[in-house]
Amino acid sequence: MSEACLFVIGASHHKAPLEVRERLAIVSEEGLRADLAAVPGLREFAVLGTCNRVELYGVGEDAGAEASVQAAYCARQRFNADEFERIRFRLMGRDAALHLFEVASGLDSQLLGENEILGQVKEAYTAAQSRGTTGAVLNRVFQRAFQAAKHVRTHTGISSGRVSVANVAVELACNIFGSLAGARVLVLGTGEIGEGTARAFRSRGAADLAVSGRRIERVAAVASGLGANTVHFDERESRLSDYDIVVCSTAAPRTVLATSAVDAAIRRRPARPLLLIDLALPRDVEPSAARLQNVFLYNLDDLARIAEQNRSAREAEIGRCKAILAQRADGLWRQVQPHLSAAAPGAGAPRRGPDAARQGASP
Amino acid sequence: MLAELSDRQWLWGAAGLYAAGVLLGTISLLRGGRTSGAAIYGAILAGYVLQFIGLGLRGHATGGCPLGNRFEIFQFTAWSAITLYLVVGVTFRSSIFGVFTACLGASLTLASLSIPSWDAIRRTHIFGGNPWIELHAALAMFSYGVFGLLALASAMFLLRHFSLKSKHLGGWFSFLPSIMDLDHIEVRLLGAGVAILTVSLAFGWVYWSRDTSTVGHLKLAATVAVWIAYAAALGLRIGGRLLARRFAWTCLALFAAALLSLEAVEGSRHPAAAQASERIPQ
Numbered sequence: 001m002s003e004a005c006l007f008v009i010g011a012s013h014h015k016a017p018l019e020v021r022e023r024l025a026i027v028s029e030e031g032l033r034a035d036l037a038a039v040p041g042l043r044e045f046a047v048l049g050t051c052n053r054v055e056l057y058g059v060g061e062d063a064g065a066e067a068s069v070q071a072a073y074c075a076r077q078r079f080n081a082d083e084f085e086r087i088r089f090r091l092m093g094r095d096a097a098l099h100l101f102e103v104a105s106g107l108d109s110q111l112l113g114e115n116e117i118l119g120q121v122k123e124a125y126t127a128a129q130s131r132g133t134t135g136a137v138l139n140r141v142f143q144r145a146f147q148a149a150k151h152v153r154t155h156t157g158i159s160s161g162r163v164s165v166a167n168v169a170v171e172l173a174c175n176i177f178g179s180l181a182g183a184r185v186l187v188l189g190t191g192e193i194g195e196g197t198a199r200a201f202r203s204r205g206a207a208d209l210a211v212s213g214r215r216i217e218r219v220a221a222v223a224s225g226l227g228a229n230t231v232h233f234d235e236r237e238s239r240l241s242d243y244d245i246v247v248c249s250t251a252a253p254r255t256v257l258a259t260s261a262v263d264a265a266i267r268r269r270p271a272r273p274l275l276l277i278d279l280a281l282p283r284d285v286e287p288s289a290a291r292l293q294n295v296f297l298y299n300l301d302d303l304a305r306i307a308e309q310n311r312s313a314r315e316a317e318i319g320r321c322k323a324i325l326a327q328r329a330d331g332l333w334r335q336v337q338p339h340l341s342a343a344a345p346g347a348g349a350p351r352r353g354p355d356a357a358r359q360g361a362s363p
Numbered sequence: 364m365l366a367e368l369s370d371r372q373w374l375w376g377a378a379g380l381y382a383a384g385v386l387l388g389t390i391s392l393l394r395g396g397r398t399s400g401a402a403i404y405g406a407i408l409a410g411y412v413l414q415f416i417g418l419g420l421r422g423h424a425t426g427g428c429p430l431g432n433r434f435e436i437f438q439f440t441a442w443s444a445i446t447l448y449l450v451v452g453v454t455f456r457s458s459i460f461g462v463f464t465a466c467l468g469a470s471l472t473l474a475s476l477s478i479p480s481w482d483a484i485r486r487t488h489i490f491g492g493n494p495w496i497e498l499h500a501a502l503a504m505f506s507y508g509v510f511g512l513l514a515l516a517s518a519m520f521l522l523r524h525f526s527l528k529s530k531h532l533g534g535w536f537s538f539l540p541s542i543m544d545l546d547h548i549e550v551r552l553l554g555a556g557v558a559i560l561t562v563s564l565a566f567g568w569v570y571w572s573r574d575t576s577t578v579g580h581l582k583l584a585a586t587v588a589v590w591i592a593y594a595a596a597l598g599l600r601i602g603g604r605l606l607a608r609r610f611a612w613t614c615l616a617l618f619a620a621a622l623l624s625l626e627a628v629e630g631s632r633h634p635a636a637a638q639a640s641e642r643i644p645q
Contacts, residue, residue, distance in 0.1 A: 160537070161533065161537070171532075172527075172532070174541060175523070175526075175527060175532065175539075175541050175542070176527065176541055176542045176543065177541060177542075177543050178540070178541035178543050178544040270603050270606050271546075271603055271606055272543075273542055273543070273607070290528075293606075293607060293608070294606065294607050296527050296528065298530065302530050305530075306530070306532055306533075309533050310533065313533060
């Protein structure tokens with residue numbers, strides 16, 4: 001009697017470039033689930049699809065089930081099976097569990113240590129569980145993956161620091177103002193990077209945003225998209241003292257904020273610091289403004305350097321995280337093996353359907 | 364066995380636990396992980412309990428609040444700062460503040476324990492049985508504890524300011540609270556310290572006004588100067604004329620001056636108290 005096996009097959013950003021991942025993206029999750037539910041010998045399965053990966057986790061009654069899953073996926077996506085064979089990865093048993101641990105922890109992400117992936121894995125699991133396609137094995141593997149991911153994020157620096165320019169800018173503001181709920185943000189310029197940074201501020205709780213620029217229609221459109229007010233570009237210096245954070249990203253050939261204007265603004269509001277984030281090239285703020293008391297000026301290079309430092313700090317944590325996750329995967333595997341033996345052919349019917357959803361999940 | 368321990372042995376234990384808090388925090392920071400707030404808080408709390416027992420034994424032996432020599436004053440100041448930290452420190456939501464507080468507690472207690480001459484002479488009944496004078500002294504020392512925490516917050520402000528200006532945000536700088544949070548903490552601590560010192564001086568003034576010969580001129584001048592300096596700093600800060608780095612540096616300088624002023628207080632104990640006290644050479 002052969003033993004049932006846990007497996008994962010899939011493709012990710014490691015081997016599949018963007019144009020290939022576009023074709024790998026699951027068109028119809030429900031259709032794919034229906035196809036997989038019909039695969040003979042497949043007792044449990046879950047589908048994880050993000051912009052960087054497609055992964056199919058399964059528990060098969062024998063080693064052949066994963067080949068059928070791969071064939072079903074390629075057929076549903078109309079993806080060339082030979083091409084998929086070249087880019088896909090395939091992991092079995094404990095290695096499959098360890099892979100899920102690393103994915104959930106952000107170790108396998110393009111942006112190392114990012115948090116979004118954990119939510120995506122949870123969504124994938126919830127979807128599978130609610131449709132009754134997970135059982136004793138996958139329930140345990142996914143739940144342990146969530147615990148492991150939480151553990152490494154809490155006890156290592158894998159998620160510490162920000163690694164994108166916009167998020168570094170927001171983090172900087174938090175280092176100065178604490179909560180951003182009461183901070184007033186002025187965005188000078190309507191470029192993509194300025195708008196992206198403004199969105200990052202908005203997502204972190206900045207309620208009072210204003211946009212200013214030379215092109216009035218574009219300013220109105222950006223302000224509308226952000227739910228922000230507008231400020232006439234000619235009033236930018238006179239109204240500077242109204243704001244705590246100024247994000248500059250104009251395409252102006254010369255500086256648009258003179259040191260004298262910044263000095264005048266800070267004198268009108270001496271008790272509150274002023275953070276100037278200059279994302280423009282050429283620069284929008286006179287560099288000498290950095291010497292003013294209570295003024296903090298950061299340009300694009302400064303932010304990029306901090307992002308790079310944070311990235312390096314995260315990379316330095318990889319070894320530690322992998323060791324922790326490997327230890328946990330070993331522990332999990334010892335617990336899961338008896339279930340796989342029990343799931344061997346004839347050991348019981350596969351769990352599929354709404355009733356099964358209630359059977360496999362741990363409390 | 365514990366009952367046989369002397370007050371100094373309890374106080375050594377307290378100093379050791381405060382130092383352990385510093386060590387825990389430092390190791391945690393060097394390893395790049397988050398500081399363990401609960402462990403540091405626990406070490407400080409345990410040290411506080413031992414210090415409370417030690418000071419209690421000393422107070423029992425000296426017949427009043429143990430403020431009879433420089434050793435006792437430093438111990439009491441550290442105890443006051445730790446008391447305040449334990450009550451309000453958690454609201455700062457910053458475990459690194461615990462590390463700094465443990466550092467202050469360890470510095471003051473270890474310094475006082477390591478210099479035998481500071482505790483060479485123990486004075487008893489220094490308040491001449493007057494509870495108001497005892498309250499005055501205890502409140503004054505408590506305000507020094509508050510000013511000690513203020514100095515810590517100011518040091519953290521300067522470090523945070525340096526990190527932001529020099530654009531070094533990683534490492535243990537990342538555990539510091541924000542500039543604005545630290546500024547708010549500073550203002551609140553300064554306000555509390557000035558209020559407590561004002562109440563203390565009010566009690567002292569009532570006693571002094573009855574008989575001006577009971578307080579030495581040097582002590583009077585030093586105490587009033589400290590009060591005026593802190594009150595002026597508070598006024599200037601509220602008026603927006605002493606801000607950011609200058610305010611932080613001022614708070615640090617004032618605490619150093621306040622500690623130095625204890626020399627004047629120590630050197631000019633009032634005659635009545637001096638007569639009332641009995642000296643126990645070690």
